[in-house]
Amino acid sequence: ALAGKCALVTGGTSGIGLGIAKRLKTLGASVIINSHETPSDVQPALDDLNKHDGPDVRFAQADMSAHVNIDEMMDALKRDQISFDILVNNVGIQHVKPIVDFPVEKWQQILEINLSSSFYLSKHVLPHMKAKKWGRIINIASAHGLVASAYKSAYVAAKHGILGLTKVAALEHAEDGITCNAICPGYVWTPLVEQQLADQCKVHGLSKQEVIENIMLQPQPTKKFVQIDEVAELTGFLCGDLAGSITGTSLAIDGGWTAR
Numbered sequence: 001a002l003a004g005k006c007a008l009v010t011g012g013t014s015g016i017g018l019g020i021a022k023r024l025k026t027l028g029a030s031v032i033i034n035s036h037e038t039p040s041d042v043q044p045a046l047d048d049l050n051k052h053d054g055p056d057v058r059f060a061q062a063d064m065s066a067h068v069n070i071d072e073m074m075d076a077l078k079r080d081q082i083s084f085d086i087l088v089n090n091v092g093i094q095h096v097k098p099i100v101d102f103p104v105e106k107w108q109q110i111l112e113i114n115l116s117s118s119f120y121l122s123k124h125v126l127p128h129m130k131a132k133k134w135g136r137i138i139n140i141a142s143a144h145g146l147v148a149s150a151y152k153s154a155y156v157a158a159k160h161g162i163l164g165l166t167k168v169a170a171l172e173h174a175e176d177g178i179t180c181n182a183i184c185p186g187y188v189w190t191p192l193v194e195q196q197l198a199d200q201c202k203v204h205g206l207s208k209q210e211v212i213e214n215i216m217l218q219p220q221p222t223k224k225f226v227q228i229d230e231v232a233e234l235t236g237f238l239c240g241d242l243a244g245s246i247t248g249t250s251l252a253i254d255g256g257w258t259a260r
């Protein structure tokens, strides 16, 4: 369904981004995955992806915490005649600390990676999409784009912010065949969540099992982690032509978390 389309997935070498890359590839898109890692770091992920049907997936390295890196990556891709019909702003990091102890540099880094990179990349891809009269921007936000939790100030602020950016991009390009939407997953078991377990144990004074049950799954009425494939499937749907009237919205995929 996406044959002939070219897609960029930021933070596409792990977790949700990797799952989205696989889904878009099997739908026929030419996919480029990005991360800050080295090509040899990501080779195993690429080899694994390329076992699946669809055009070969390629890698574009750039650390999304700096505007200049994003420009360099996009300029290099442009020189290779690559322009994007689909942009999935998926990259995101977490840091768990009360505001009073939250390092200013971490705040700035999270805002750059989780929010500003989507703005910079949207600036790059929108002119091509507009010329083609077709485009899809999907911002992977979070349930934390809709509601808050303690100790995640930068993450929650960035995720609330990206819902605003999503709406503006949708309005500015509503007549151009371009849609822009946000997906708001609840807890998905990925390396990002695994890595925050230890910090959550520390700030809450709980064991790992207690954090999983009382902090992560407690707000999700289904009491289950959301699956990577579920987020990937929704992303694929939003890229399709039948999703052409869905724009400027946020779709929760959170086991009922934000229904409360």
Ligand code: NAD
Pocket (backbone or CB within 6 Å): 010, 011, 012, 013, 014, 015, 016, 017, 034, 035, 036, 037, 062, 063, 064, 065, 090, 091, 092, 093, 113, 140, 141, 142, 143, 184, 185, 186, 187, 188, 189, 190, 191, 192, 193
């Ligand atoms: P993950 O840690 O498994 O993957 C993150 C990806 O981003 C990796 O490919 C990593 O290499 C890349 N990355 C990290 N820092 C980077 C940088 N500076 N520059 C470029 N790439 C960088 O994370 P995940 O859980 O798959 O999360 C993906 C997105 O989904 C994030 O935006 C996250 O906020 C969001 N999300 C995750 C959950 C969850 O429970 N896992 C829930 C809601 C939203």
